[in-house]
Amino acid sequence: MSPAGSTRWCPTPQQLMMLEEMYRSGLSTPNATQIQHITSQLSLYGKIEGKNVFYWFQNHKARDRQKLRKKLIRQLQHQQQLYHHQQLLHYFDSPAFPHLSCYNSAPPNLLPQAGIHDEAAKQVMNCTWNFDIPGRVDKSKGMVRTYGSDWLMMVDVGPPPPPSAPSAASYSMMSRPPLKTLELFPLIASNLKEECNDNSNSSNSLSPVSCNVKAPLIQPSK
């Protein structure tokens, strides 16, 4: 880290934290005086000069704005999808875990719950690992939360109009409903350049539109 011969500034953790704190506190474009002040302060924690501070704020602000734009755009795509979605009248469900294949092949002796810290289990596990998880975080909506002492599952359910989709799309977490494998809806390509393809397709894929059905859960008591 910041070797003596390094050509560029390498902020120490303290410096970073302090800069971030300042930024969060509302300072985004420090003037010369402020920069100077800050520089002096931060120099207590490591080598630093004014331009570093200057650039840092410049960059940070820019990247923040960029993030915002991205978010906005995702939002737009979202809406777009929703629209499509409604016509398709398919309520989604994440394809979440289509894999899992090897579970069924797990040796029966593993099934019974028991707190055995069984070494051998490890091997079996290796097989088990093959789920894949949506590449790096799936932010699709659908919430689970407590509601008083009950548990709620909030699931997006297709469009309200078509009654075909049963409102029973929400149910108690306590019961173990049979899983359905639902199909995924197509991703809508947008013509928004850049900023769109973080490939994460993160925050959407599910439509928030519809009615959020809250299902009061049966409490197992305690």
Add this chain to the structure above:
Amino acid sequence: MSPAGSTRWCPTPQQLMMLEEMYRSGLSTPNATQIQHITSQLSLYGKIEGKNVFYWFQNHKARDRQKLRKKLIRQLQHQQQLYHHQQLLHYFDSPAFPHLSCYNSAPPNLLPQAGIHDEAAKQVMNCTWNFDIPGRVDKSKGMVRTYGSDWLMMVDVGPPPPPSAPSAASYSMMSRPPLKTLELFPLIASNLKEECNDNSNSSNSLSPVSCNVKAPLIQPSK
């Protein structure tokens, strides 16, 4: 382990491993649908319900972050201590930084570098953050720009009319000009708390000594 009459979920080794694998794979905040799927899958290996999965991710994520923060802070304290050693050589004890006062008053036992998770450090930290920043963006002018390969700082100095303010209001950032005391802005609270003192005093029991000021409001609750 996980006796029948147990009040709380006790994950089987398999369940744990699978959860961890998912987490490592990037899933940190499963939505309702995902929770459901996971729950169903894991129920093959032992009793489990949705909320357990929900909580597990919640906690795991939080504690991961916590570990990170702690690490950072230890690191910080370390560096800080080092720096004190190296450059307590004033040159910053100019009246320009009255708010740095706490450095100078830091108890000597903090100075020696050592990985002591000293309780007192917390205060130092808190104090450290006390720069103040203009409450929500300061629009005062003053620019910093490159000038050739040098950096210039243009500062507004007082009102133009009173010629008392020298015109030499701009100078290179490279040299460390005498600092002026700038107006301080209102205090910004930092949210960096705790975590410095592992001292724990965790759940119950005693540990009276530490002067951790925390309103021990006795919660009747429930």
Add this chain to the structure above:
DNA sequence: GCAAATTAATGATTTATTCAAG
């Protein structure tokens, strides 16, 4: 060895914070 006593982990709740919609 082994069980009471302590301590550390971690599941479960509650409270605070953030962020965007109205």
Add this chain to the structure above:
DNA sequence: CTTGAATAAATCATTAATTTGC
């Protein structure tokens, strides 16, 4: 500016590890 949804942080509470005196 207010409000509600979502999330993160803080806290409580129980279980597992471990230490300790016998």
